Amino acid sequence: MDQEKKTLNTVHENDLKNLLEKFGLLGKVISGSVKCKFCDKTITLDNLHSILPESGNFNLICNSSDCVNELIVYLNEKKVKQEKL
């Protein structure tokens, strides 16, 4: 029996600029005008933990443990809401 596999979408840092460019965010990140979705920290190419595409926007999350945990809680709560619908 084939075991279920869950896909985790990832981007290599070598391709990060390319991805942000395609999302129209590279210039903003380089100029320091993008903030983390969960805190006020400025997102840089070095502290970016993940990208969350949502309702036509691309939210960026910094790599502080607080924000990663906030992200996990946020995704969980979203799941609960979706289950209720």
Place this chain on the structure above:
Amino acid sequence: MIAPSWAVLFWMGISGIAWVPITISIIKNPEKVQKWASMISGVFGKVWKEASYFAIKNNIEGNINEFVGELNDNTSTVFPKISIKWTAKNNEEIVWEEGGIILVMRDREHSGKNIAHAAYFFVSELMLKKAKLHLSKTQKTCIDLYATQKIMQKQGNSYSEQFMSSYFVPEIQKDVHGKIGEYIKKFTNLDRSGLFFPVFIQELNHLGNKVFLEKLNQDIILEADSLIDFLEAFSDREVGDMTVPDCFHGKYLRCSIRIVASTKSRINDKVDSHKKRIGDVISGGFEDIYIIGSNEKANSIFIEKVIKSVLADNPNVKLVKRYAYESEIKIKGKRIRVDTSLSHLVNSEAIKYIYTAEEMSEIRSEIFYENC
């Protein structure tokens, strides 16, 4: 024609024979092969860019899937494995989904950071996904921290330290009431006696498969805490102490641990007394029955006899898993490591999947666990 020398034939024979265990080992341990492939490709990564993608992907998949494999061996549940998919690789298509995360992976010299981020995210998002919807934020965080730490520990100190400094320590430092520390201490005790994954995680997985027709209240959080306390008390019992609670009867979770290890019973082949004790919890409506005992050959055969006899009398009960592991037991206050066997019986007649609003509002007993 020159005939091959005996020496050549001998070494050909050896190498031929040697391939058999190597091939078996590869088939049995695909995750280990992935980890080796990751290390080898890491060396080539400096001269071949593509190998860096290969190395990171195999390093993460190998490490996490090895843990998932062990988790599947140690519970009666099948947990999903992870598959890394690159997006925007070398200007190729951009893969993303609405509401789905794209995790940033650093180059191979940051492999500890990559695994820490991926493992924590994987455990938080996918392990006990449904059950965690009912738990408190602290309970969820502690399960995630503990399980991820188990993955990282296996990979050596540098990986473990990376995870500790990125996630574990900041959470402990923020926790002014010491709740996280308390849970982690309890999980460590459960794990020492081999009950964390095979019983605790297993029970929470069952909880995730239940349907609640009304919004769950604090009851379930309290019940999960009581299950932890019950398992911790059981983990700390002295060998031979028959007064420690061995039955947990919550509103949503009902399980019992039965020990089949008495030398006297075994020598006298007293299958019936054990059968009766197990039969009592089956008729008492317990969903899961965990039979624990020494995995020493004579006891292992005796456990098998007891289980066979129980199954013959109870067609609604199934043996879903039997496995062996090393655990700690306490004899006169001293802890020693022993080979242990755990068999998981499921009482299908007692399993309750749907809870109505009325059932959920019933006042439950204050006593969650007792010796039965």
